[in-house]
Amino acid sequence: MPSWKKDCPCSRANEFMKPAQFEYLRAASIAEAVAALSAQAGEGKIIAGGQSLVPMLNFRLLKPLLLIDIMGIAELKFLEETPGGGLRIGALTKHHTLETSPLVKRLFPVLSEAMSHVAHLAIRNRGTIGGSLSHADPAAELPLMAVLLDARIRTASPEGGRTIAAADLFVAALTTRLLESEIIVEVELPALAPATGWAFEEVSRRAGDFALAAVGVLLAVEKGKVSSASIAMMGVAETPLRAARAEALIKGRAIDASLLDELVTAVRDACEPNTDLHASADYRRHLVGVLARRAVIAAWKRALGEQP
Amino acid sequence: MQTRPKIIGTAAKRLEDPRLLTGHGSYVDDKTPAGTLHVAFRRSDQSHATILSIDCSEALKMPGVVAVLTARDLEGLVKPVVATSKMRDYHATPIYPLARDKVRYVGEPVVAIVAESRYLAEDALEGIAIEFDTLPNVVDPEQAAAPDAPLLHEDAGTNVIVRREFLRGDVDLAMAAAAIRVNRRFRFHRKTPMAIETRTYLAEYDQGRKSLQLHTTSQIPGIIRDVLTDILDLPTVRVVAPDVGGGFGGKASVYQEEILVCILARKLGRPVKWTGDRLEDLSSTSQGFDEIVEAELGLDEQGRILALTAEVVGDIGAYSIYPWTAGLEPVQVVSFLPGPYRVAHYRGRVRAVATSKPPTGPYRGVGRPTSTFVMERLMDMAAQKLGLDPREIRLLNFVSQEEFPYKTASGIVWDRSGFTECLTSACAAFDYEGQRAAQAVARAAGRWVGIGIASYAELTGIGSRISASPGMPINTGTETATLKIDSTGAVTAAFGVASHGQGLETTLAQVVAEELGARLAAVTIIHGDSAAVPHGTGTYASRSAVLAGGAATLAARALREKVERMSAHLLGVTAAEVMVADGFAFVPGSDKKISFRELAKAVYSEVGRIPAEARESLEETKLYDPFFGTTTCSTHVTQVEIDPETYVIKVQRYQVAEDCGRIINPLIVAGQVHGAVAQGIGAALFEEMVYDEMGQLLTASLVDYLVPTAVEIPSIGVSHLDTESPSTVGGFRGMGEGGTIGAPAAIANAVADALNHLNILIDELPVTPERIFQLIKNKEK
Numbered sequence A: 001m002p003s004w005k006k007d008c009p010c011s012r013a014n015e016f017m018k019p020a021q022f023e024y025l026r027a028a029s030i031a032e033a034v035a036a037l038s039a040q041a042g043e044g045k046i047i048a049g050g051q052s053l054v055p056m057l058n059f060r061l062l063k064p065l066l067l068i069d070i071m072g073i074a075e076l077k078f079l080e081e082t083p084g085g086g087l088r089i090g091a092l093t094k095h096h097t098l099e100t101s102p103l104v105k106r107l108f109p110v111l112s113e114a115m116s117h118v119a120h121l122a123i124r125n126r127g128t129i130g131g132s133l134s135h136a137d138p139a140a141e142l143p144l145m146a147v148l149l150d151a152r153i154r155t156a157s158p159e160g161g162r163t164i165a166a167a168d169l170f171v172a173a174l175t176t177r178l179l180e181s182e183i184i185v186e187v188e189l190p191a192l193a194p195a196t197g198w199a200f201e202e203v204s205r206r207a208g209d210f211a212l213a214a215v216g217v218l219l220a221v222e223k224g225k226v227s228s229a230s231i232a233m234m235g236v237a238e239t240p241l242r243a244a245r246a247e248a249l250i251k252g253r254a255i256d257a258s259l260l261d262e263l264v265t266a267v268r269d270a271c272e273p274n275t276d277l278h279a280s281a282d283y284r285r286h287l288v289g290v291l292a293r294r295a296v297i298a299a300w301k302r303a304l305g306e307q308p
Numbered sequence B: 001m002q003t004r005p006k007i008i009g010t011a012a013k014r015l016e017d018p019r020l021l022t023g024h025g026s027y028v029d030d031k032t033p034a035g036t037l038h039v040a041f042r043r044s045d046q047s048h049a050t051i052l053s054i055d056c057s058e059a060l061k062m063p064g065v066v067a068v069l070t071a072r073d074l075e076g077l078v079k080p081v082v083a084t085s086k087m088r089d090y091h092a093t094p095i096y097p098l099a100r101d102k103v104r105y106v107g108e109p110v111v112a113i114v115a116e117s118r119y120l121a122e123d124a125l126e127g128i129a130i131e132f133d134t135l136p137n138v139v140d141p142e143q144a145a146a147p148d149a150p151l152l153h154e155d156a157g158t159n160v161i162v163r164r165e166f167l168r169g170d171v172d173l174a175m176a177a178a179a180i181r182v183n184r185r186f187r188f189h190r191k192t193p194m195a196i197e198t199r200t201y202l203a204e205y206d207q208g209r210k211s212l213q214l215h216t217t218s219q220i221p222g223i224i225r226d227v228l229t230d231i232l233d234l235p236t237v238r239v240v241a242p243d244v245g246g247g248f249g250g251k252a253s254v255y256q257e258e259i260l261v262c263i264l265a266r267k268l269g270r271p272v273k274w275t276g277d278r279l280e281d282l283s284s285t286s287q288g289f290d291e292i293v294e295a296e297l298g299l300d301e302q303g304r305i306l307a308l309t310a311e312v313v314g315d316i317g318a319y320s321i322y323p324w325t326a327g328l329e330p331v332q333v334v335s336f337l338p339g340p341y342r343v344a345h346y347r348g349r350v351r352a353v354a355t356s357k358p359p360t361g362p363y364r365g366v367g368r369p370t371s372t373f374v375m376e377r378l379m380d381m382a383a384q385k386l387g388l389d390p391r392e393i394r395l396l397n398f399v400s401q402e403e404f405p406y407k408t409a410s411g412i413v414w415d416r417s418g419f420t421e422c423l424t425s426a427c428a429a430f431d432y433e434g435q436r437a438a439q440a441v442a443r444a445a446g447r448w449v450g451i452g453i454a455s456y457a458e459l460t461g462i463g464s465r466i467s468a469s470p471g472m473p474i475n476t477g478t479e480t481a482t483l484k485i486d487s488t489g490a491v492t493a494a495f496g497v498a499s500h501g502q503g504l505e506t507t508l509a510q511v512v513a514e515e516l517g518a519r520l521a522a523v524t525i526i527h528g529d530s531a532a533v534p535h536g537t538g539t540y541a542s543r544s545a546v547l548a549g550g551a552a553t554l555a556a557r558a559l560r561e562k563v564e565r566m567s568a569h570l571l572g573v574t575a576a577e578v579m580v581a582d583g584f585a586f587v588p589g590s591d592k593k594i595s596f597r598e599l600a601k602a603v604y605s606e607v608g609r610i611p612a613e614a615r616e617s618l619e620e621t622k623l624y625d626p627f628f629g630t631t632t633c634s635t636h637v638t639q640v641e642i643d644p645e646t647y648v649i650k651v652q653r654y655q656v657a658e659d660c661g662r663i664i665n666p667l668i669v670a671g672q673v674h675g676a677v678a679q680g681i682g683a684a685l686f687e688e689m690v691y692d693e694m695g696q697l698l699t700a701s702l703v704d705y706l707v708p709t710a711v712e713i714p715s716i717g718v719s720h721l722d723t724e725s726p727s728t729v730g731g732f733r734g735m736g737e738g739g740t741i742g743a744p745a746a747i748a749n750a751v752a753d754a755l756n757h758l759n760i761l762i763d764e765l766p767v768t769p770e771r772i773f774q775l776i777k778n779k780e781k
């Protein structure tokens, strides 16, 4: 055997570091991560999959003094069914896992469907649910799903941690109610009623882009009428929204064309879209109505046991 | 009689791919000689402003910083680059490596920081304070063209950098007599070439020899060498473009950063490198298109074209780029507008207007994506008015076989070429009738399905009688090939072209192997090195297969004759009896045979085996100049479907028929077409550089500047028409750019067809769901 190595990768250290200088800590436990974060008093930053954080570091939009890497914390990696048929999802669960897990497909098919719209495989393979919820992009799928599914977010902090309802977590674009030294450790999804119809509809410029608008719907049907409805939308406000008026509107009724027209109006009225490079507020408002109509029809059909 | 094996025309796998696909390519950024210093730029965040003061004192104190330079520090070290032109009504705009006195676009380099690492250089950027005094905006090209507009270049005295008119016949009379007239104001927005590899430069200066070597991500190393020698006043400069990861025109001009690293390497005596990041690429690499075209087409009641007029305003950005000048893109919009059609009466006027945005430059297809978009939309609009099928109106107006060579209204000459054949062949492969029938069914079911055709002709392989850019004083019409069989029998062929994705290491090897009689795998192609041949300008304008292929053919034929002469001595026959193939010289029908290796040994080492007076070096250099160039044409046919509620556009079918003359390698031709069509689909549906009214770039990352991904690109069918060009050695026609020329027009026509029932016209690209939403909303009002 020759003693030289087959491949000799050249060292490129020190060449392309775009971020400002930082220290790096690989935390081994939740307690260690929380303690380190708290000790930094606002100058520390958790890094999970890095898919949103690293671009911001490279653009020097953020200049933390310490990066606390939580990817090695075993207690954050789990995905299990709760006794009632809900899910407990560890903060480090990857997008790709949520997209492909048979457990998720069985219990929350709407979630695995939505996850296939998140970015590209390479990103889904690194991005985590804790990261996505903390990042709180107004056009990201997981915050929408959290709001749709009434998720409860469990956190850890120097004070011990708490549980936050998804509806209360998101304050504005890229802003949550998490405190400076608080991290997400778990997301709990309560069980759905049996035979809940579901649908997810999204429009984005290219496959994998952030949504221009998206709508998620859950419908339970009893005796040919909607017994409970959950309609959530995103891309059309600073945070994902529940269309409460539209939900109330269809409760107790069967879905038909004129009801759908009313629903579309209710959904459009509920959103406050922004104009950006890819879509005007008017177009987004138009889109969310189109998508809500499609999603409600599809969920209704599923609830009735038909093919959407 | 035995014939030599055919290598030209075979689908040989790309010889460069094993190297490039296994990560063994060597790009500029892969080279970091010991002691290399790294540069980071502080760029302008103002689009038009006077520089009042620059304070670098903090930056200079920061760790690892070796130098901090402004334009003032470079006085006397370099001459400005000036793109001159023979055009009348042209104003050159001098380009300095760093902004001097004022800035003219957001992203223009103002201060250079040189440090021990890029990291430290980036850190030090924060230690620079620049005080600007804002000047009036020069952002809108039509406003900038007004006589009283604020000036970007005071010395030019106007923002209208180029003005030109093409005129044939009596346009006004012919237009007045037209039974049918269609007209429109068209807009093609600005885009960027977006190569995966960003621009990167590494300069090394040999103090002892006073010679400079630059490694550059360039399509034009020969031109860079020539200009650096001049502006730096150096006796010897060598410019090497090693593996280059795509160009699309964005690496075909001289750049400020490129000059600066050379100055620094010379001044500091250490290697100096700059690697652009994506933001720098988006904000400072030359951009493309950006035209407003008001055009009118007049036809008789049968649909025959009578007259065409066009007024073009080209937004050329802040500088007239070197060497092409600001005339390159907008002037060619006007000169190519009549396309492959018989147009007796034509008036095309163009104004190239400076604005405070990054300079535009060559972009794959140059001028013709816009001219084809405009002309092909007008043809469809006319067909609609006349109740003709889009295919029929084109067939009626194409220059026909009997009319070649045909001089167009702007003076371009089309040599014999398959305009009609391309359309017929594309429609056949697309199953045009079948798809029209399927469309009718789909439309009856409420689906918005549209079919679009685009035909165009382009001039490729341009020789010395025409400049690759109108009025440019540099000769782009000649290429050199130097072929050698060295003392080991190895064949090397050196060229002035610079392959950066085109697969020229394969296609040129195919030409050399066949013409010389060598084995394909035994031919080494040297390109992208200004020292390899005395003169060569690089790879752009669909020229390399034609010009370098022609030079290779001539040199290989001459070298083969030498091989025959030398072998004749060794085999004891006359040169006429010797045949060369597969790396052997042999006498057919006998066992007399000698390999290149044995021959080379006999010629160079075994002195005496060939009589001294007959010994020749196995080497040949030939120049090739096709004088005018040749015609390449193509037709694209596509089908799109638009969601009637979300307005999302899907390209579902795509067929190209193209005539690139004698095909060297069908695999590479198809690959070039696929890539170029993908780029054209990007231009039609996604890619747009957006600047606000202050000249700030809004699409400053790949989150906002959308290039199509594999998901957005349909499978693309390509039919080849192998009609040998009568005008070039080897019969090759150029084809690298074509797909980008046809696709925007074909997609625009298909989208317009899909929206036909709404009475909406497509006159703006890219067409996006948002734009369709607005068109429909405005219609409803």
Ligand SMILES: Cc1cc2nc3c(=O)[nH]c(=O)nc-3n(C[C@H](O)[C@H](O)[C@H](O)COP(=O)(O)OP(=O)(O)OC[C@H]3O[C@@H](n4cnc5c(N)ncnc54)[C@H](O)[C@@H]3O)c2cc1C
Pocket: A045, A046, A047, A048, A049, A050, A051, A052, A053, A054, A091, A095, A117, A118, A119, A120, A123, A126, A127, A128, A129, A130, A131, A132, A133, A134, A135, A139, A140, A141, A142, A182, A183, A184, A185, A208, A209, A210, A211
């Ligand atoms: C090209 C591209 C396209 C994308 N497209 C989409 C898309 O279509 N839809 C979509 O939803 N997302 C998209 N993303 C974002 C992606 O989903 C991110 O992975 C996700 O938003 C962040 O997860 P992460 O684990 O990578 O978090 P990181 O990037 O590591 O962190 C993000 C933020 O969350 C904080 N953080 C991370 N984990 C925790 C925690 N447990 N507790 C508290 N704070 C925490 C970090 O401090 C940081 O502020 C895209 C990303 C890219 C690069």
